[in-house]
Amino acid sequence: MVSVSLAAAELGELGILSELPTDLALRGAFAFLTRLSRARAFLEEYILPLQEEAAGAEEWYLAHSCEDEDGAYSLQVFVWPPGSSTQIHDHSSWGAWCCEVGSVLEERYERLDDGSRLEHARLKKAWQLRWSAEEGASTVLPGAGGIHRVGNPGAETAVSVHLYGPRLGEIDGHDYDPSRDYVCGRVVA
Numbered sequence: 438m439v440s441v442s443l444a445a446a447e448l449g450e451l452g453i454l455s456e457l458p459t460d461l462a463l464r465g466a467f468a469f470l471t472r473l474s475r476a477r478a479f480l481e482e483y484i485l486p487l488q489e490e491a492a493g494a495e496e497w498y499l500a501h502s503c504e505d506e507d508g509a510y511s512l513q514v515f516v517w518p519p520g521s522s523t524q525i526h527d528h529s530s531w532g533a534w535c536c537e538v539g540s541v542l543e544e545r546y547e548r549l550d551d552g553s554r555l556e557h558a559r560l561k562k563a564w565q566l567r568w569s570a571e572e573g574a575s576t577v578l579p580g581a582g583g584i585h586r587v588g589n590p591g592a593e594t595a596v597s598v599h600l601y602g603p604r605l606g607e608i609d610g611h612d613y614d615p616s617r618d619y620v621c622g623r624v625v626a
């Protein structure tokens with residue numbers, strides 16, 4: 438994995454975003470990602486080489502990241518080979534992401550239970566959308582406001598850029614298994 442080096446002004450902007458209320462932060466994150474995805478230098482250094490690098494990969498993976506040392510934000514570039522998919526999960530922070538190369542399918546879920554039973558969650562699929570570079574950015578709220586699965590059912594490798602805000606808890610998020618109404622915390626890697 439290669440670290441993304443951003444300009445000081447961009448890092449400063451991410452620091453400011455991380456201190457905003459979630460709704461404002463998400464609007465700012467959307468604008469930040471839109472600008473980044475149009476920046477020729479960023480595309481040439483971090484995105485376009487991944488199509489070749491990912492040849493032969495079968496599972497999705499984190500290719501690049503830029504992490505704040507205090508955990509205030511995290512910028513991550515993911516590669517999605519054809520047929521790869523995450524499990525259903527949520528995040529302990531707000532997040533915004535957009536697809537730069539190819540397209541990915543996002544399935545979103547609602548939680549039907551009240552969360553009072555340990556390791557129990559009942560989910561219902563709410564919607565699904567295919568995202569490509571023209572579609573803009575998808576956003577998630579922390580916890581149950583952003584339960585989703587992201588994958589690439591297409592035939593071409595996809596690349597996406599994600600920006601996450603500060604974590605609101607000790608864990609990174611939750612992983613769900615709706616086949617047995619199961620949920621568990623996901624420890625920070």
Ligand SMILES: [Fe+2]
Pocket residue numbers: 526527528585587
């Ligand atoms: Fe996610």
